[in-house]
Amino acid sequence: MRLTLFAQFTLLIMLGASTIAVVLTVATMQYRAANPDLGESWAVNWVPPIISVSLLFLLMLPLVRRISQLLAKRAEENARLIEELELSYADLGRALEAASGARERMTLLAAAVEGSAETIIISDTEGRILYANPAAREVYGYDPSELTGKNVRMFEPPGRRPLAAEILRSSAEGVWHGQVNVLRRDGSEIPVHLTASVVRDEAGAASRVVALVHDLSEEQRRQEELIQARSQAAAFQRGESLKSELISIVSHELRTPLTALQGFSELLLTRDSSSEDARLWIKTINEEAKRLAKILDDLLNVSRIEAGAIKLQIAPTSIEDVIQQVVSLFAAQSSRHHFVLDVQEVDLEVSADRERLMQILDNLLSNAVKYMPGGGSIRVAVSTRGGAAVVSVTDEGIGIPTEELPKLFTRFHRVDSPDRVSIRGTGLGLYITQQLVTMHGGTISVESVVGRGSTFTFTLPLASSKPEAVTGAR
Amino acid sequence: MKKILVADDDPTIRLLVNATLRRDSYTLMEAVDGEQTLEVARAEHPDLILLDVGMPKLDGFEVCRQLKSDPDTGAIHIVMLTARAQEAERERGNAVGADGYFTKPFSPLALLDTISDVLG
Numbered sequence: 001m002r003l004t005l006f007a008q009f010t011l012l013i014m015l016g017a018s019t020i021a022v023v024l025t026v027a028t029m030q031y032r033a034a035n036p037d038l039g040e041s042w043a044v045n046w047v048p049p050i051i052s053v054s055l056l057f058l059l060m061l062p063l064v065r066r067i068s069q070l071l072a073k074r075a076e077e078n079a080r081l082i083e084e085l086e087l088s089y090a091d092l093g094r095a096l097e098a099a100s101g102a103r104e105r106m107t108l109l110a111a112a113v114e115g116s117a118e119t120i121i122i123s124d125t126e127g128r129i130l131y132a133n134p135a136a137r138e139v140y141g142y143d144p145s146e147l148t149g150k151n152v153r154m155f156e157p158p159g160r161r162p163l164a165a166e167i168l169r170s171s172a173e174g175v176w177h178g179q180v181n182v183l184r185r186d187g188s189e190i191p192v193h194l195t196a197s198v199v200r201d202e203a204g205a206a207s208r209v210v211a212l213v214h215d216l217s218e219e220q221r222r223q224e225e226l227i228q229a230r231s232q233a234a235a236f237q238r239g240e241s242l243k244s245e246l247i248s249i250v251s252h253e254l255r256t257p258l259t260a261l262q263g264f265s266e267l268l269l270t271r272d273s274s275s276e277d278a279r280l281w282i283k284t285i286n287e288e289a290k291r292l293a294k295i296l297d298d299l300l301n302v303s304r305i306e307a308g309a310i311k312l313q314i315a316p317t318s319i320e321d322v323i324q325q326v327v328s329l330f331a332a333q334s335s336r337h338h339f340v341l342d343v344q345e346v347d348l349e350v351s352a353d354r355e356r357l358m359q360i361l362d363n364l365l366s367n368a369v370k371y372m373p374g375g376g377s378i379r380v381a382v383s384t385r386g387g388a389a390v391v392s393v394t395d396e397g398i399g400i401p402t403e404e405l406p407k408l409f410t411r412f413h414r415v416d417s418p419d420r421v422s423i424r425g426t427g428l429g430l431y432i433t434q435q436l437v438t439m440h441g442g443t444i445s446v447e448s449v450v451g452r453g454s455t456f457t458f459t460l461p462l463a464s465s466k467p468e469a470v471t472g473a474r
Numbered sequence: 475m476k477k478i479l480v481a482d483d484d485p486t487i488r489l490l491v492n493a494t495l496r497r498d499s500y501t502l503m504e505a506v507d508g509e510q511t512l513e514v515a516r517a518e519h520p521d522l523i524l525l526d527v528g529m530p531k532l533d534g535f536e537v538c539r540q541l542k543s544d545p546d547t548g549a550i551h552i553v554m555l556t557a558r559a560q561e562a563e564r565e566r567g568n569a570v571g572a573d574g575y576f577t578k579p580f581s582p583l584a585l586l587d588t589i590s591d592v593l594g
């Protein structure tokens with residue numbers, strides 16, 4: 001429009017200039033016609049065109065100025081445009097660069113999540129699975145694509161406290177981690193370590209839950225193997241310590257009776273001894289041989305107890321019968337000790353293995369005799385308490401120091417004091433006795449005063465009151 | 475008469491050693507633990523001690539070491555009796571200066587020979 005105006009203006013100026021030129025030319029011609037004497041004068045010939053051209057230039061000057069103004073303005077505009085273009089081009093470059101960086105990062109993250117050896121599951125805050133990485137197959141047995149759209153509650157094993165809701169709720173507030181059992185596709189259950197954390201949207205609201213799932217079944221198996229190996233090692237250690245204790249006993253306790261057997265028999269063979277000496281030596285050989293047999297029995301009993309190899313043959317047994325039988329054997333051996341029986345109830349029957357009950361009484365009575373070297377009275381009492389028979393063996397021997405009492409029933413434990421220097425033993429008798437009593441369902445305890453004597457008391461369950469069954473059973 | 479101290483906590487062993495040595499002209503004494511052995515040795519200065527290793531209060535090795543390191547009792551001959559058969563025990567016996575070493579069970583006649591040898 002501006003150019004059109006400009007064109008009209010230009011035409012107007014040109015028209016004006018042309019009109020002036022025509023008017024001047026006509027005026028000149030008339031002037032020449034009126035004044036023929038002027039001839040071919042320079043002024044007449046050249047003034048009109050010069051004036052016309054000058055006028056034209058004069059009139060054109062604003063036009064030229066205007067055109068140059070317009071051109072300058074146009075150039076300015078162009079420069080601005082170019083600048084703008086350059087600016088936006090730089091923006092575009094930067095934007096492009098940023099876009100390619102973001103894409104690279106996205107690719108990296110995606111590859112990391114896809115390729116992760118740890119199982120990664122992304123769900124919404126309700127537990128609906130949006131994504132599971134390929135490692136999920138190892139843990140759950142499902143293809144990741146099968147999991148999409150399912151709810152994480154499907155992993156809760158039946159019969160266990162459901163935890164999914166709690167985990168989702170806790171993770172929405174931060175992070176939940178801990179050990180849980182999950183149900184696999186094949187119905188089996190495995191322990192996993194789960195770390196669930198929340199992902200927030202731009203507004204800061206919890207929108208997603210990312211769960212890292214670590215399979216613990218291998219670790220648990222290793223742990224179990226370790227525990228088993230440890231308990232085997234401990235059992236082995238116990239066995240080894242028993243073995244070394246046995247070796248020490250065999251080495252020490254068996255050698256003394258053997259020395260007597262070898263020594264006295266050698267003296268008997270090589271010397272003409274008096275019949276009195278010979279009799280003493282043979283008696284010693286006989287006693288030491290019995291002692292050897294007793295030590296062997298104890299060792300055998302201990303190893304059978306340790307191996308759990310002792311099977312009791314429980315039957316209703318008359319406690320009085322057994323006591324009388326054992327006491328009469330002891331009474332025949334020693335004239336310095338006398339035995340008192342104190343049976344409160346007659347025909348009392350206990351549930352016991354007769355042989356083992358004899359062994360219990362034999363051990364307690366031989367201790368009573370052994371630790372009362374000067375002789376004295378030994379009292380065996382029987383009473384009842386609740387559903388049990390209570391049997392006690394009381395001696396008037398050297399007694400046991402109070403501090404030794406708790407260790408008394410320990411394997412291989414022996415009280416070490418000057419007054420028992422010459423009393424030999426393996427430290428197994430009371431251990432075996434206690435084990436046998438315990439096997440019967442009874443208990444054993446001891447009371448003692450040094451210098452006054454000791455009382456060992458044990459209980460045995462009473463047999464149910466059916467006397468006919470007793471004789472039939474044994 | 476040569477004096478021999480029989481040191482053993484077990485009466486049967488003391489009886490055996492006694493029966494073995496009785497016929498020869500030795501004066502016999504007895505001790506039943508380590509401390510008593512030291513007491514009798516210092517008081518009586520026997521020519522020889524038959525010394526049990528596994529004794530109460532003080533073991534035979536310690537008794538031997540103390541007697542051998544004391545100028546007053548260092549000349550007493552010591553023959554050890556032990557119920558432990560390990561070689562290390564014999565070495566320990568040598569280390570504390572024992573003149574002889576017997577492992578139970580032993581032959582009384584061999585013991586008698588050793589005692590005659592040691593006492594010259």
